[in-house]
Amino acid sequence: MPAILAIDASPRGAASHSGQVGRMVLERLLRRSPGARLIVRPVGVEPLPHVDAAYAEALELPEARRTAADRQALARSEELIAELEATDRLLIATPMHNFTVPSALKAWIDHVVRAHRSFALTPHGKQGLLADRPTYVVVSAGGAVSGEGPLQPDFVTPYLRHVLAVIGIRDVRFHVLENLVRGPDAVQTAERRARAWLDEQLPEE
């Protein structure tokens, strides 16, 4: 049965622009697969703990040498990676915070991007161990990242593209909502562009 994992990294809950477009992606995915299982991780409003010393130490040990305490330290990571393994569509809705991903999303990444578990270290570099799947990433930014005029650097999309590829997820479709703090006209433009992107990625059937 198809299954979808949705990561919502905005702290703003229902008011979130990225979350709103993310929910439109989910609606269209669910319309295509009405029985799909949906797992939602609202990491922006229910933050995951950051990885700690016990996690960092357990990570270094081969499985055979791990104690019960080491396994406990990795339990949350195990749970979050299992969610990725159990799903075949991924949605990430996230604001840009200080040019990059919010720390809430980074905490999720630190739990799921794990050597020997979601990627292997090989003589040719890191190799993803998870199945690729269609992945939709909706980013919202207060300022501009494209077009004319003063632009800011975007460390969100290149970073996510790289880190997802490390674990094996390469089929990633990005959309950036921009200029969201520049008044209602700019918000309307961003919404119109988001709908055009949705129609292109997941046309109404």
Ligand SMILES: Cc1cc2nc3c(=O)[nH]c(=O)nc-3n(C[C@H](O)[C@H](O)[C@H](O)COP(=O)(O)O)c2cc1C
């Ligand atoms: C802590 C923080 C840092 C932010 N940094 C940036 C930034 O670097 N660039 C930008 O364009 N907008 C920045 N913003 C604005 C948000 O990206 C913008 O309001 C976005 O629409 C919020 O997304 P959301 O509605 O999904 O929460 C920042 C907002 C916060 C709260």
